[in-house]
Amino acid sequence: MTENEDLKAMILAVREAFERGVNVMEYARRTFGKAANTPVITLLAYDLQAGTYVSAARKDPQYRRLWCDQVASLLDPFIGTDDSLLEVGSGEATTLAGVLKSLSSQPRQSLGFDISWSRCAYGMSWLQETNSTAQLFVSDLFNIPLDDDSVDVVYTSHSLEPNGGKEKEAISELLRIARKAVVLIEPSFEFASEQAQQRMISHGYVRNLKGAAEELGAQIVEHKLLRIYGNPLNPSGVLSLLKSNVDVPSSLRWRCPVTHVPMSPTRGAYVAKRAGLVYPVLDGIPLLRMEHAVVASTFETVSFSENQQ
Numbered sequence: 001m002t003e004n005e006d007l008k009a010m011i012l013a014v015r016e017a018f019e020r021g022v023n024v025m026e027y028a029r030r031t032f033g034k035a036a037n038t039p040v041i042t043l044l045a046y047d048l049q050a051g052t053y054v055s056a057a058r059k060d061p062q063y064r065r066l067w068c069d070q071v072a073s074l075l076d077p078f079i080g081t082d083d084s085l086l087e088v089g090s091g092e093a094t095t096l097a098g099v100l101k102s103l104s105s106q107p108r109q110s111l112g113f114d115i116s117w118s119r120c121a122y123g124m125s126w127l128q129e130t131n132s133t134a135q136l137f138v139s140d141l142f143n144i145p146l147d148d149d150s151v152d153v154v155y156t157s158h159s160l161e162p163n164g165g166k167e168k169e170a171i172s173e174l175l176r177i178a179r180k181a182v183v184l185i186e187p188s189f190e191f192a193s194e195q196a197q198q199r200m201i202s203h204g205y206v207r208n209l210k211g212a213a214e215e216l217g218a219q220i221v222e223h224k225l226l227r228i229y230g231n232p233l234n235p236s237g238v239l240s241l242l243k244s245n246v247d248v249p250s251s252l253r254w255r256c257p258v259t260h261v262p263m264s265p266t267r268g269a270y271v272a273k274r275a276g277l278v279y280p281v282l283d284g285i286p287l288l289r290m291e292h293a294v295v296a297s298t299f300e301t302v303s304f305s306e307n308q309q
Contacts, residue, residue, distance in 0.1 A: 082250065
């Protein structure tokens with residue numbers, strides 16, 4: 001089977017499995033012989049589940065408030081009013097919106113991204129419903145379209161979770177774009193029961209994030225089990241990492257996911273002029289994965305609409 005045929009079969013099979021109520025990540029790994037959750041498997045699963053987090057937030061607002069208050073308290077030591085904040089894997093923005101309301105100091109700029117456009121779309125709607133403001137975009141956590149030291153504080157809320165075996169790669173990328181701190185709120189394998197650990201292994205969840213951070217030479221300022229989490233078989237822990245280059249000026253700078261040259265929003269798209277690449281914006285949500293790149297060297301010089309007049 002070719003790669004394209006494999007992808008076509010996976011897309012159709014996963015959608016059918018989801019309709020049957022099957023755990024699609026586990027199904028895709030087993031059916032297509034994958035040892036871990038691939039980006040395609042993660043994307044398909046999360047996109048199919050779009051809307052469930054907003055539904056859960058509406059169903060249990062008290063737990064959502066407690067969770068967001070807890071996350072905000074972990075971010076408070078690092079956030080000032082002149083800072084920018086990014087949630088990696090923001091999903092439907094249910095955590096991001098709540099965190100912004102709970103922070104002691106409001107960041108000057110708030111962002112979030114997810115691998116799934118559908119989850120970002122639900123997130124935009126939720127931000128509007130909760131009177132919150134943040135910029136959402138589609139991205140890959142292993143190839144974030146931001147320059148080094150571009151965001152003051154970067155955090156996760158169970159978004160590294162399905163990427164077992166890629167702990168160092170994920171942490172390295174987050175440390176790259178962060179200027180002041182990275183706060184990882186993820187399943188805590190080290191503090192989990194044996195039953196919970198076996199569940200994490202079976203689902204391909206991350207493990208030993210602290211060890212991965214130490215191997216990267218990161219400065220660890222906090223590592224502990226959290227008090228509030230929803231599933232005793234998936235306990236949440238925090239790992240806070242401090243950056244040492246806070247003297248670098250705070251400035252959000254976009255970069256092309258393919259070529260890493262500077263990129264900027266213009267004419268309803270994100271343009272990497274030096275590379276001749278353009279990234280579209282779908283219904284207000286920028287598509288900034290490398291797979292979204294369009295070769296369009298004349299995008300800024302030729303107007304198709306004018307030529308039709």
